Amino acid sequence: MSKANDSQSAQEPLIALRGITKSFPGVIANDHVDLDIYGGEVHALLGENGAGKSVLMKILYGFYHADAGQILLNGKPVSIQSPHDARNVRIGMVFQDLNLIPVFSVAENIALFLPDLKAVLNLKEIDRRIIEISEHYNLKVDPQALVSQISIGEQQKVEILKLLLSDARLLILDEPTRVLAPHEVEALFDVLDNLRKDGYAIILITHKMKEVLECADRITVLCRGRVAGTMLRAEASEDKLIALMFEKTLTGVKINPKDDVDRALEPLLELQDVETRGERTGISLKGINLKIYPGEIVGVAGVSGNGQKELCDVVLGMELCKKGQKFLYGNDLTNHSIQTMRKQGVAFIPENPLSMASVPFMTVLENMALTNTWRYARQGGFSMDWQAVKTDVEQTEKRLGFTVTLYTLAKSLSGGNQQRMVIIREMTHDPRLIITSYLTRGLDVQSAIAARRALVQARDSGAGVLMVSEDLDELFTLSDRLVVLYGGKIVGEFKPEETNIYEVGHLMTGSEIQHVAKS
Amino acid sequence: MWQRANSYIRSIFSSSKLQDVIVRYLLMILLVFVFFGLILLIYGKDPIKSYGDILGSTFGSTYGFSEVIVAMIPMLITALAVALPWRAGLINIGGEGQIYIGAAFATWGALTFTNLPAWILLPLMMLLGMIGGALWAFIPGYLKAIGLVNETITTLLLNSVAPKIVGFLIFGFWHSAMDTVKTANFVPAALLPTFFNTRIHLGFVIALVLLALFWFVMKYTRWGLEIRAIGGNSQAARRNGIPLKGYLIAVMCIGGAIAGLAGMAQVSGFYGVLLLNFSAGLGYMGFLICWLAGGQPIGILLMSFVVAIITTGGNLLQLTRDLPYAVINILLAFTLFIVLARPKFFEREKA
Numbered sequence: 006m007s008k009a010n011d012s013q014s015a016q017e018p019l020i021a022l023r024g025i026t027k028s029f030p031g032v033i034a035n036d037h038v039d040l041d042i043y044g045g046e047v048h049a050l051l052g053e054n055g056a057g058k059s060v061l062m063k064i065l066y067g068f069y070h071a072d073a074g075q076i077l078l079n080g081k082p083v084s085i086q087s088p089h090d091a092r093n094v095r096i097g098m099v100f101q102d103l104n105l106i107p108v109f110s111v112a113e114n115i116a117l118f119l120p121d122l123k124a125v126l127n128l129k130e131i132d133r134r135i136i137e138i139s140e141h142y143n144l145k146v147d148p149q150a151l152v153s154q155i156s157i158g159e160q161q162k163v164e165i166l167k168l169l170l171s172d173a174r175l176l177i178l179d180e181p182t183r184v185l186a187p188h189e190v191e192a193l194f195d196v197l198d199n200l201r202k203d204g205y206a207i208i209l210i211t212h213k214m215k216e217v218l219e220c221a222d223r224i225t226v227l228c229r230g231r232v233a234g235t236m237l238r239a240e241a242s243e244d245k246l247i248a249l250m251f252e253k254t255l256t257g258v259k260i261n262p263k264d265d266v267d268r269a270l271e272p273l274l275e276l277q278d279v280e281t282r283g284e285r286t287g288i289s290l291k292g293i294n295l296k297i298y299p300g301e302i303v304g305v306a307g308v309s310g311n312g313q314k315e316l317c318d319v320v321l322g323m324e325l326c327k328k329g330q331k332f333l334y335g336n337d338l339t340n341h342s343i344q345t346m347r348k349q350g351v352a353f354i355p356e357n358p359l360s361m362a363s364v365p366f367m368t369v370l371e372n373m374a375l376t377n378t379w380r381y382a383r384q385g386g387f388s389m390d391w392q393a394v395k396t397d398v399e400q401t402e403k404r405l406g407f408t409v410t411l412y413t414l415a416k417s418l419s420g421g422n423q424q425r426m427v428i429i430r431e432m433t434h435d436p437r438l439i440i441t442s443y444l445t446r447g448l449d450v451q452s453a454i455a456a457r458r459a460l461v462q463a464r465d466s467g468a469g470v471l472m473v474s475e476d477l478d479e480l481f482t483l484s485d486r487l488v489v490l491y492g493g494k495i496v497g498e499f500k501p502e503e504t505n506i507y508e509v510g511h512l513m514t515g516s517e518i519q520h521v522a523k524s
Numbered sequence: 525m526w527q528r529a530n531s532y533i534r535s536i537f538s539s540s541k542l543q544d545v546i547v548r549y550l551l552m553i554l555l556v557f558v559f560f561g562l563i564l565l566i567y568g569k570d571p572i573k574s575y576g577d578i579l580g581s582t583f584g585s586t587y588g589f590s591e592v593i594v595a596m597i598p599m600l601i602t603a604l605a606v607a608l609p610w611r612a613g614l615i616n617i618g619g620e621g622q623i624y625i626g627a628a629f630a631t632w633g634a635l636t637f638t639n640l641p642a643w644i645l646l647p648l649m650m651l652l653g654m655i656g657g658a659l660w661a662f663i664p665g666y667l668k669a670i671g672l673v674n675e676t677i678t679t680l681l682l683n684s685v686a687p688k689i690v691g692f693l694i695f696g697f698w699h700s701a702m703d704t705v706k707t708a709n710f711v712p713a714a715l716l717p718t719f720f721n722t723r724i725h726l727g728f729v730i731a732l733v734l735l736a737l738f739w740f741v742m743k744y745t746r747w748g749l750e751i752r753a754i755g756g757n758s759q760a761a762r763r764n765g766i767p768l769k770g771y772l773i774a775v776m777c778i779g780g781a782i783a784g785l786a787g788m789a790q791v792s793g794f795y796g797v798l799l800l801n802f803s804a805g806l807g808y809m810g811f812l813i814c815w816l817a818g819g820q821p822i823g824i825l826l827m828s829f830v831v832a833i834i835t836t837g838g839n840l841l842q843l844t845r846d847l848p849y850a851v852i853n854i855l856l857a858f859t860l861f862i863v864l865a866r867p868k869f870f871e872r873e874k875a
Contacts, residue, residue: 323763347765361763364756375753375764382746389746 017080019044019206020065020096020175025074027060032420034060036230037074042175047197047207049221051214053250053308053475057230058210062177066098067091092120097173099164101180107153111135111146111163118167131170138169142199143192158189165196175206182216183310194220212250212308214243214514226250247510271335272296273438273469274320279329281315288312288493290319293329295488295495297438297469302460304484304501305473306509312493313473314356317440320471321353322346333438347376352436356443356473358423365416372415373398373430380434401433404462406455421448428456432463439463442473457483477506491515552862553830559862560855569845577844578837588836590722594794595832597724598623598786598803600731602810603828604738605657605783607819609675611742612775613755618664618679619783620807621686622657626784627791628690629656631707631798634714634791635698642713649714649788650730657784658777660686665776669769675776687801694800705800716793725793727786734782739821751775783807812856816863831856 018041027035034057042048050058063069065076067085075082078094085091091098105114116122116131132148139145144162152160161181168176182190197207197220211217217224218241225235226249233249274297283289290312297303307313318324319331322343331339333349355361363372374381374394381390395411402408409418409425418426424446431439444460445453460483464470474480480487481501489497489512497504497512561571582588602619609616630653637645664678698707716726742748753761754771762768786806791798813831817823838852 321763342765342767343762344765344767353763355763360757360759362760364753364760366756367752371749371752374749375761375766378746378750378766386746388744389749 018042018077019079021077021080022061022065023075023077025061025064025071025076027064027069027071029420033230035064035071038227038230038232040225040232040235042206042208044174044206045201045204046222047201047209047220049209049211049217049224050227051212051217051224051246051250052227052233053212056227056250058227059179061227062098062179062208062210065091066096066177092171092173095172095174096177097168097171097175098177099161099168099179099181101183103157103160103164105152105160105163107151109152110148111150111152111155111166112148114152114163115148115167115170119171134170135166139166142169142196144196158185158192161185161193162196174204175208176200177208177210179210180212181209182211182213190216212514214246214511217241217246218243243511244507247507247514250510270299272298272332273334274471275332276320277330277332279319279331280327281319281324282327283315283493288315289327290315290493293319293495297471299437299467299469300464301485302464302470302472302483304480304487305471305490306477306480306487306513307473307475307490308513309356309475311490311513313442313490315493316490317353317355317442317471317473320346320438320440321351348379350435350437352376352431352439354424354427354431354439354441354444356446358420358427359415362427363415363423365414367415368412369409369415369418369426370394370398370411372426373411373433376430377434397433398429401429405429405432405459407452421452424448425452428459432459435466435468436463437468439468439470440473441470444472444474445476445479477509480509481506489513555862556855556858559858563851563854564847567847567851569847574841574845574847577841578833581840582833582837587722590720590724591836592829592832593728594723594725595836596828597727597731597793598790598806599809599813599828599831600735600824601727601786601789602783602807603813603817603824604731604734604810605779605786605807606811606814607817607821607824608738608751608782609775609779610814610819611748611755612751612771613758614665614668614772614776614779615676616661616664616679616776616779617676617811618661618682618780618807619786619810620803620805621679621683622660622780622783623787623790623803623807624686624690625660625787626653626657626781627787627798627802628693629653629784630788631693631698631710631791634710635707638711638714640713642715642717645713646716646726646792649792650785653784653788654781655784657787658781660784661776661780662773665773665780668776669772683807687803690798691800694798698798707798709797710792714792715796716789718793723794725789727789727793730785730789734785735821735825783810786810812860816860831859834859 020042022038022040025035025038026033038057038061040061050062052058060069064071065085067087067090070086076085077083083094085094085096106117109117112128112131112135115135116126116128119131135146135148139162144166146155146159146162146166152163165176181193185193197209200207201222209217209221218238221238223235223237224241224246226233226246228250236245274295276293276295279290279293281290288311293316295303305313305316315324319326322341322345325340329339330337333346333351338345353362359365364375370391374389374391378389381394383390398411405428407425409422409429415423415426425448428444439460441460444456448456457479460470460472472480472483484501487499487501487504487509488495489509491512492515497509557575564571564574582592602623605619605622606616630649633645633649633652637648640648660682661679663682664673664675667673667678668675694705694707700706700708718725742752750761750766751771753764753766754768758768787803790802790806795802809831813824813827817827834855835852838849838855841847841851842849
């Protein structure tokens with residue numbers, strides 16, 4: 006069996022990234038990132054969603070090409086143009102959504118991946134190798150079992166076996182624990198420990214603090230595409246890591262101090278004990294109680310994928326309540342159509358403007374009319390008053406302080422402009438309840454400030470806002486009240502001045518809950 | 525040299541400028557005729573003379589040309605029956621079945637109200653035909669809207685049910701004493717008027733009106749905007765408060781109604797009687813034309829014209845060149861293959 010310790014003796018890193026820079030339209034995903042990975046270490050890559058972890062690893066695995074920077078293998082520059090190249094230099098990656106073929110057996114799946122696969126399969130030999138390696142590393146799976154019949158945890162083992170059999174010596178695991186039950190997580194960490202002892206290098210992408218402190222040798226924190234810091238596990242603590250992850254930056258909006266919201270008023274929106282049915286990989290909401298009063302911004306903090314999308318969809322009516330009730334302006338509108346909600350002045354700015362809110366092959370102007378077709382229909386619907394659409398849009402643009410081209414396909418706009426288009430559309434007609442999700446994602450600094458100002462303006466004129474964000478700074482400066490979502494539940498509710506970034510960070514990453522459970 | 529030609533062809537196939545579009549279509553038609561010429565050669569026939577026959581028989585005489593128009597009528601209407609649901613992102617392959625049921629409903633009107641004058645009977649038959657087609661399309665539309673079954677499958681499967689129902693009616697209730705495979709002849713009041721001493725009937729006008737209406741609704745009205753939004757991104761349309769389910773059902777039913785009207789036009793304008801298996805693939809032809817035309821009204825008009833020339837010219841080839849009719853299907857299949865394969869070849873390179 007081949008072991009990966011051929012380069013371990015040297016103190017020079019197995020893989021070194023130097024000055025890796027990668028930008029996408031409107032976003033710099035990686036900004037001069039340096040990273041050293043040594044043989045025989047588990048190196049955790051920590052950061053919020055969008056901090057640039059995945060992009061960096063995809064560059065290393067040849068999925069993306071860096072705009073600038075170098076990858077050094079044992080001190081010598083290598084060019085990795087494709088995953089195939091990456092595998093040739095013995096780098097392997099396990100993706101978040103596992104890539105196995107369900108109708109194939111474990112052995113067949115592994116065989117498919119082997120670089121030296123013969124034209125005539127010798128599955129017996131492959132079985133033998135699988136069993137040999139899996140026993141050594143405690144990765145027991147039945148090579149004959151069909152992938153569709155084994156658990157997710159076992160499938161992950163198969164993915165790791167795939168890499169080991171194909172001779173990888175650097176394993177990149179992208180959020181491996183996301184799909185695992187607690188005891189499976191323990192087992193995975195044992196496996197990683199064994200691999201480390203044999204000299205393999207392992208990169209663990211995650212945003213869970215507890216795991217990092219449990220199994221990593223060294224920890225690198227990425228924040229907004231930059232390396233915020235690298236430390237040994239012994240030096241690290243949760244507070245230090247959280248401080249690095251959610252690095253302070255200026256949001257640039259001065260908020261007028263706001264008097265307490267009048268709780269005697271009827272809430273604009275009230276969710277009572279709402280539950281949803283999680284579909285496919287989606288998460289389900291459990292026991293959500295939430296009120297939004299006129300004139301307040303309720304911030305929703307949480308690592309994405311903890312129920313934010315479902316919460317927004319339930320309020321809008323896209324997702325049905327399995328249990329519980331939803332009141333809008335005091336009327337029970339549980340499971341009423343989106344149309345009803347829209348007509349009552351509910352605006353929605355989703356996280357992905359192109360796929361969730363606009364029609365790519367329509368012009369921006371046409372997209373602007375979509376939420377309110379009834380408002381612009383003339384002669385009972387036989388014609389549309391495009392002039393009126395344009396006038397409305399221009400008014401809103403003036404109010405918001407940014408513009409967007411009207412006579413082009415929505416598809417051809419950049420990400421930031423698509424977001425502007427949706428913000429302009431949703432802010433027209435003075436919405437009474439605004440649901441926003443990652444409002445400023447993809448916007449440049451000025452537009453982001455303008456968008457936030459628009460939200461505050463709407464609040465001051467009596468609208469309620471439900472604001473989902475991952476930017477803690479944004480949440481703390483804008484929110485009048487903060488709730489934290491974790492695993493589909495509201496695990497904390499504060500006024501921003503009553504709490505701090507650390508407390509919220511703990512709740513978001515589920516670490517405080519874990520501590521309570523331990524003691 | 526090769527590279528330059530290659531990049532030129534690619535630019536033609538990816539641009540949307542009018543002149544490039546025309547060159548693109550000419551190239552494709554040329555390719556079709558070259559392929560088909562090879563088939564004719566293999567068969568031992570002279571391709572040039574065969575093409576001459578096709579053109580001569582269709583453009584050579586007023587009669588020939590009028591036959592092309594006659595063949596176009598059901599193609600135009602059934603293509604529209606596909607195009608409308610298509611704009612909302614639905615694949616309606618059920619034109620064939622909807623034609624049969626529409627024709628059966630219209631026939632019921634024609635055989636029952638034999639004493640009504642034409643100006644009442646014909647609109648009544650049209651209405652009946654539309655109701656029949658709409659009912660037949662409601663089944664897949666409803667099943668799709670509640671998220672149960674994909675409409676592509678249900679419409680396709682229902683296609684083999686509809687002709688059986690028509691057969692059941694012809695052999696049963698509407699059995700004519702003279703003939704077993706058709707009903708009694710319609711009374712003159714139940715026949716669509718024809719023009720210019722040819723077989724072109726009122727259905728042509730209906731088809732053109734529908735085509736214009738389709739264009740207008742899609743381009744200018746609120747409903748067109750909402751349908752296009754659903755077709756362009758159904759999730760976004762839903763989030764924007766457009767009632768998705770209602771539209772899916774409505775669009776399928778209207779598509780079905782249009783196809784039903786095509787069935788009515790065939791029995792009332794072309795045959796004057798309900799014939800067993802009278803459609804013989806008209807619904808599928810409409811589907812093909814709609815796809816060739818990309819769902820655009822002008823494209824539907826042009827493509828119907830081209831396909832009508834091929835089919836009517838092909839009928840003549842059987843007589844003059846002693847070719848089997850299957851050869852025409854080969855020609856049509858080539859056309860379909862080349863037009864539909866085109867975007868796949870070139871878009872991948874762009875990505």
